[in-house]
Amino acid sequence: MSGYLAWNEATARAVIDENRAAPGALLPILHALQETFGYVDRAAEPLIADALNLSRADVHGVVTFYADFRTAPPAAHELKLCRAEACQSMGGDRLADTARRRLGIGFGEATPDGRVRLEPVYCLGLCSVAPSAMLDGRIVGRLDDRKLEALLAEVER
Numbered sequence: 001m002s003g004y005l006a007w008n009e010a011t012a013r014a015v016i017d018e019n020r021a022a023p024g025a026l027l028p029i030l031h032a033l034q035e036t037f038g039y040v041d042r043a044a045e046p047l048i049a050d051a052l053n054l055s056r057a058d059v060h061g062v063v064t065f066y067a068d069f070r071t072a073p074p075a076a077h078e079l080k081l082c083r084a085e086a087c088q089s090m091g092g093d094r095l096a097d098t099a100r101r102r103l104g105i106g107f108g109e110a111t112p113d114g115r116v117r118l119e120p121v122y123c124l125g126l127c128s129v130a131p132s133a134m135l136d137g138r139i140v141g142r143l144d145d146r147k148l149e150a151l152l153a154e155v156e157r
Contacts, residue, residue: 004038004073011036012044016051025052026062030069039070075110075117077155080134081143083120084127092131095148096120102152116155 005011015032022028029048033040045059052059063069081087081096100106103118110117126132129141135151 005036007037007041007043009043009047012041012047016044016047020051026054026059030063030066034069038074039072042071072110073114075114077116077136078119078134079116079151079155080119080121080124081107082122082124082126082130082132084123086127087131090130092143095131095143095145098145098148099152 012033015036016029019025019029019032026048029052030040033044040063042060045063046056048054049056049059063071079099081099082092083096096107099118103111103116105111105118107118107120121134124132124134124139126139126141131143133140133143133148133151135154140147140151
């Protein structure tokens with residue numbers, strides 16, 4: 001997930017200024033910051049609050065409410081495992097345990113080298129081919145030990 005700028009306040013202020021007149025400006029600003037830096041840095045929250053005359057708590061609440069906003073730089077790969085009931089009933093819990101153990105991280109964490117982030121997702125809409133996963137936006141249904149190993153090998157390259 002390269003192609004993002006390194007966080008800096010001057011660029012953040014420019015992004016905020018470009019989007020502050022948009023209707024419902026908070027979400028457009030947050031999306032624009034994430035598109036620019038790959039995440040929404042905590043240091044941007046007071047800048048946004050000042051620009052929009054909001055409290056810092058209001059801004060922080062929106063950033064942390066929406067699961068698609070990252071608050072840390074993205075990993076090179078993102079592996080999402082479905083945690084919904086259909087996937088759990090078809091062996092998803094065991095596969096999740098395997099992934100956590102192999103990567104040495106829990107859900108919502110990235111490997112120390114920034115290679116992969118493991119995320120729970122609560123339905124990929126693939127109940128008929130459960131369990132399922134998504135690697136870097138690519139859907140994988142009928143996840144089993146062999147397919148999980150292939151996904152893990154892919155992110156280890």
